[in-house]
Amino acid sequence: MSALANHAFAKMNGIGNEIVVVDLRDSNAGSKAAVTPEDARAVASPAGVPYDQLMVLQPPRLPGTEAFIRIYNNDGSEAGACGNGMRCVVRRLFEKTGQTAVTFETRAGLLNCWRGPAPDLYTVDMGAPKFGWQDIPLAEEFRDTRYIELQVGPIDAPVLHSPSVVSMGNPHAIFWVDDVNAYDLERFGPLLENHPIFPERANITLAHIVDRDHITIRTWERGVGLTKACGSAACATAVAAARLKRANRSVEITLPGGKLAIEWRERDGHVLMTGTADFEYEGRFDPALFANVA
Numbered sequence: 269m270s271a272l273a274n275h276a277f278a279k280m281n282g283i284g285n286e287i288v289v290v291d292l293r294d295s296n297a298g299s300k301a302a303v304t305p306e307d308a309r310a311v312a313s314p315a316g317v318p319y320d321q322l323m324v325l326q327p328p329r330l331p332g333t334e335a336f337i338r339i340y341n342n343d344g345s346e347a348g349a350c351g352n353g354m355r356c357v358v359r360r361l362f363e364k365t366g367q368t369a370v371t372f373e374t375r376a377g378l379l380n381c382w383r384g385p386a387p388d389l390y391t392v393d394m395g396a397p398k399f400g401w402q403d404i405p406l407a408e409e410f411r412d413t414r415y416i417e418l419q420v421g422p423i424d425a426p427v428l429h430s431p432s433v434v435s436m437g438n439p440h441a442i443f444w445v446d447d448v449n450a451y452d453l454e455r456f457g458p459l460l461e462n463h464p465i466f467p468e469r470a471n472i473t474l475a476h477i478v479d480r481d482h483i484t485i486r487t488w489e490r491g492v493g494l495t496k497a498c499g500s501a502a503c504a505t506a507v508a509a510a511r512l513k514r515a516n517r518s519v520e521i522t523l524p525g526g527k528l529a530i531e532w533r534e535r536d537g538h539v540l541m542t543g544t545a546d547f548e549y550e551g552r553f554d555p556a557l558f559a560n561v562a
């Protein structure tokens with residue numbers, strides 16, 4: 269039987285990024301209570317609780333951490349990072365416990381999160397970005413990942429080309445454009461997400477630098493598709509723009525679902541993401557959802 273059958277969940281969103289939060293720390297099965305890709309797809313089905321990311325809190329593995337968080341995309345694949353999902357987890361936890369700061373373990377490492385700088389805002393220290401081609405990862409060596417050779421469209425008149433690539437615990441490619449709405453991202457997104465240059469696939473973002481303090485983005489998410497917001501893409505874009513010296517290290521990013529404040533901190537190179545998180549409703553998963561899951 270699935271660890272999720274009849275288990276409580278909270279439906280939330282991080283500026284429109286659809287998030288389901290499940291806390292398995294209290295599960296009788298303890299640390300063995302793992303969510304399978306089939307479970308994750310069953311929850312995402314129309315009869316379930318459709319989401320972009322499923323955030324699963326498992327018992328902590330390291331002293332000083334609140335939980336080990338596993339992050340599933342709605343195609344059942346697992347992600348190392350999800351900025352919007354982290355803010356949702358943090359809001360849910362803080363409202364239940366009164367805590368105001370916490371450390372989680374994720375596949376991408378330890379993440380410190382806190383309430384503030386205003387009562388309705390939550391900040392996640394997303395850690396340090398990585399720029400090495402093996403870290404992103406790319407299938408072949410690129411010594412300079414500020415721009416890589418990749419294009420879609422005719423060779424002599426590419427529609428999109430020369431993205432910056434960054435790992436924020438998950439792989440991101442950022443294409444610099446004048447108007448993020450002028451491209452058919454639903455068409456180009458899947459081609460680029462699955463391009464052989466990205467052996468682990470990639471999140472694909474269109475970014476327009478409005479000025480040194482503002483950037484607008486739209487993202488095709490790996491394992492999901494078009495979303496209203498992708499927090500790690502906002503972080504990757506901010507860092508890539510600063511690296512190109514086209515923006516300041518603190519910027520406001522506008523996404524289809526809302527705004528995020530991103531700071532690439534000078535002191536330690538960590539990226540801080542600040543934004544809201546909204547609670548929608550809560551319930552229990554219908555066990556029938558998992559009837560055909562092994």
Ligand SMILES: N[C@@H](CCC[C@H](N)C(=O)O)C(=O)O
Pocket residue numbers: 285320321341346347348349350351352353438439471489490491492497498499500501
């Ligand atoms: N929505 C997320 C990113 C989720 C993970 C991504 N689809 C991946 O597979 O890397 C965010 O807010 O960061």
